[in-house]
Amino acid sequence: MPATDPRPDTPANPGAPAPDTAAPYTATPDTTDPGAPATPTRPHTGRRRNEAAHQAILDAALRLLATSDGTPVTIDAIARTAGVGKQTVYRWWPSKGAVLLDALTDRADQDVPGADTGTLRSDLRAFVATTFDGAQRGPTAPALRTLVREAARDPHLADLMQSFTATRRTALRELLARGRERGELAEDTDLDLVVDQVYGVFWYRFLLGHAPLDGTVADRLTRSLLDGNGR
């Protein structure tokens, strides 16, 4: 995504054919440039960026990320799988982590569930359930787990991930603030703590995998947050 892409001109052409294997993608496919670039700051000299290679790298990264059994994904493997030189990867991304995160966000549905269903309880329940579900569907789960593992050692990636997750944290916080304004939460509720209870449980179970993260748990967590467990 643009956040990690140092290039000023984004082709904005997401419908790339997405080569499935290590096919060398025929370096003469495009482009005649559909539509003039938005800001032609400079007439641009030299060979143009190979968009097919760009996508091939992201695809390869995501595929490796998804099938990695816990072992770290290497840049060499990504480049080889994409049929691309290593330098081509480093020309467009500053670090391995940036490639990985970009690969994940390139495909992950970016819909942050913040719908207003009328009551805090159902809003919260939906948010939690969607979060739990979304992280475990498709190739997302192993990819995300690998990504976090990499982030533990790569401060650059850790930063990127934090701003990535901040979006969702904010959405949840606003959902809660809405409920508090409606009087569905005690006025002295520490919203940040509630947010951290949700995401704390989520990441804790997601990463350790010692307990489920399903609809039942989403229900119980919602109830616990709103009603407590005492009596």
Next chain:
Amino acid sequence: MPATDPRPDTPANPGAPAPDTAAPYTATPDTTDPGAPATPTRPHTGRRRNEAAHQAILDAALRLLATSDGTPVTIDAIARTAGVGKQTVYRWWPSKGAVLLDALTDRADQDVPGADTGTLRSDLRAFVATTFDGAQRGPTAPALRTLVREAARDPHLADLMQSFTATRRTALRELLARGRERGELAEDTDLDLVVDQVYGVFWYRFLLGHAPLDGTVADRLTRSLLDGNGR
């Protein structure tokens, strides 16, 4: 608890070169184990283990762990700091992670707060506050953070850490079960979920450091868990 180092001159314990001290993972220096492990098959020949080196390694590891600014602690650095050969480290610990965890647990007060103060609320409050406090006092915090970062890439260490934390998880669960039997928790309470809410928040905030983990938060979390936030 550590050391005990009976001077080698008086082998009250004839064989078994020192796995009786702090060494849960038992590097098994010799013996090829298929025989009876408890009985010393041989009266021990050869030079004895240098207990000073053992402690020097643990001390060096803890010091590096505590002063590490996020960068991983290397075995070379530990050995050099301890004035010890690298092989001496690997003779007694199976991996870097094992050394690090041992260094931490060697010093960390192992008191798991499970005292029965009479009411679930105060038990829980004390447990949470002690957990929050204990992790942030002294050299523990940076060491623990580094350890988790290492564990993210080292499955062996991840295992060790999981059994290390299991003790505390169990203590908390029993504390909750006691309260439930007393009727202070709803009978259908999902104890594991409550445990994960506590430790989820703890680790989440501890590792990300985006929000405090102090007495006030401990109070609020306890209240949230027991009474909920809704109204």
Next chain:
DNA sequence: GGTTGTCGAGACTGTTAGTCTTGTCAAGGG
């Protein structure tokens, strides 16, 4: 004195992130 096993020191292997080099190829500009 002989055997055994530890010691410090450090060379060595294998892996990986990231850089640099080389020869090539596409897109302009003159």
Next chain:
DNA sequence: CCCTTGACAAGACTAACAGTCTCGACAACC
């Protein structure tokens, strides 16, 4: 038509680091 510019694949290279292996010395016991 050639020349400059910059992307490209391939792969050599550097720098870390975990973990292994070897060596000569040394200590404890027979």
